[in-house]
Amino acid sequence: MTAGVHGRQPLTARRRRVIPGTLILAGLVLTVGLLAVSFGPVRIPVPTVWAIILNRFVPGLIEADWPPTLATIVLDVRLPRVILAGLVGSALAAAGATYQGLFRNPLADPYILGVASGAALGASVAIVALPSTALLPVSPVPALAFTGAVLAVAAVYLLGRVDHRLPTTTLILAGVAVGSFLSALNTYVMILGGNRIVQIIAWLLGGFTGANWFQVTLMLPYLLAGLLVLIAFGYRLNVLQLEDEEARQLGVDVDRLRLLLAVSGALITAAAVAVSGIIGFVGLVVPHLVRLVFGPNYRTLLPLTALAGAGFMVLADLAARTLLSPVEVPVGVVTAFVGGPFFLFLLQRRKREVF
């Protein structure tokens, strides 16, 4: 008789890693966030940065002996940028993990249902057709990008449905077809746009230049609602790793669950894309990194991926704005340039199945 026969010990071995792992990860993300607020193209002494932030939350605690411009840089430039990067990173990573589970496909990313091409078309139309943003109180680009993304996913859903069922293969194929179609349209709009093509390409590359609190508040409700659904229902993604018929025999309404998860993932992706453009790689790789460390159980994978995605994106954006300062590197370049080799390194070290 071994130790495990009577106790529950063997069942929890993987889970025992989860709580300390979560704490370490949360600590890392917080540290990265603090680091990101402390550094930028404008050199501000780190203690001053912290004094400014503390003073903002507890007014009068520290005497303000810094110029107001520094306070503006910290509070209205860096802080919203770091927070927005974190939100977007966590949205893309969580959506990526969801789609990988939903489609049982390790190559799935947040853009698999056509969100990116829909958003891109919306943004291009906004940039080309509504050029005089000065007349509008806020830029129309995020709103139209969001609308484009949602419409694209709706089209994919309607085209991918077969007799009230939602088979994964038709859904993926519909995603590819709608994506190509919208990309073609987008190219056409870009050509029509003449010299505004530069603006469109800048948007397509994605990033957090000019991030502000308005964008944070724009994105936050979608992210919170979507993330809540994904994390609450995420454990059922485990059941979706089985064939549909087996999942039904375990009491799961497969089609309804798939729709709920696909829509939630699409919403948070659309919200992320609307404020930051199309940032690749994070949604594909971060879920795999977390899977390598914590195992494939979606119950823990989803919250941990959301956390890790935030940290990864904040770090990537810090690199993007400081490495070649004052020139900013597009953050998508950083995520792919640094994340790619790092991911391959981990894969090589593991030498085993990862999905």
Added chain:
Amino acid sequence: MLEVRGLRVAYGDRVVLDGVDLTVRPGELVGLIGPNAAGKSTLLRAVAGTVPYSGQVLVCGQDQRRLSRRELARLVAVVPQTPTLPPLFTVAEVVMLGRTPYLNWLGWERPEDWTAVDRALRLTGLTDLADRPVGQLSGGERQRVVIARALAQEPRILLLDEPLSNLDIAHQVKIIRLVRRLARKQGLAVVLTAHDLSLVAQAADWVVLLSRGRIAAEGTPAQVVRRDLLRQVYGTDVAVWPDPVTGRPVALVRVSPCEEEPDGDGG
């Protein structure tokens, strides 16, 4: 426990089951035999509520169609013919999937869920493997994992579709013993399909022979596993003797050259 009356299933124009009646009592093990495409798997799928049918299926006295998927999954568990086992999931994680119909909408596992998983692992002899990824297991171990997952559902009715194929004889015997013990001790109603007629005759209390969607014969193993019936349904000659120890029939397929049919396409 399980009552099927006038069951009819059609995939499009093709009628797969036509007027099938079946009764399985608690503690009873029913063996379902018949040629390929006779409708064995479809019968199990209809009971599990994954194919539309006409007729009536009563599960623990209740009309199966009135039960929600969740309620049905607490009463009926299926061991599929080709189960999927996500390779990186541990044995315990896969067996915990069997608790899905009991978890609340947030999916929080309660102590009784762990107790059920523990018990299922113990019954199938998998406790020591609980933490192993299922991708690393042998065929026999994987089959036991799927049975454990079904047991974690704490069903009243257990349906096993070809649970013995792909297993060596030692594992076949282990699985059959396990299934019989579950029927006897837990009072489960068990339906099992298999191609090995002798094994079914050894294991089952009652044998149902399906042919082209209809019941060709049913009864005790000795009443159904008979040369004339099998020849008629399978179109192949089979030698049948009683096992000197158990008295149950043993069926043997002869492939000797002298019995080759003159117009046969083999050669």
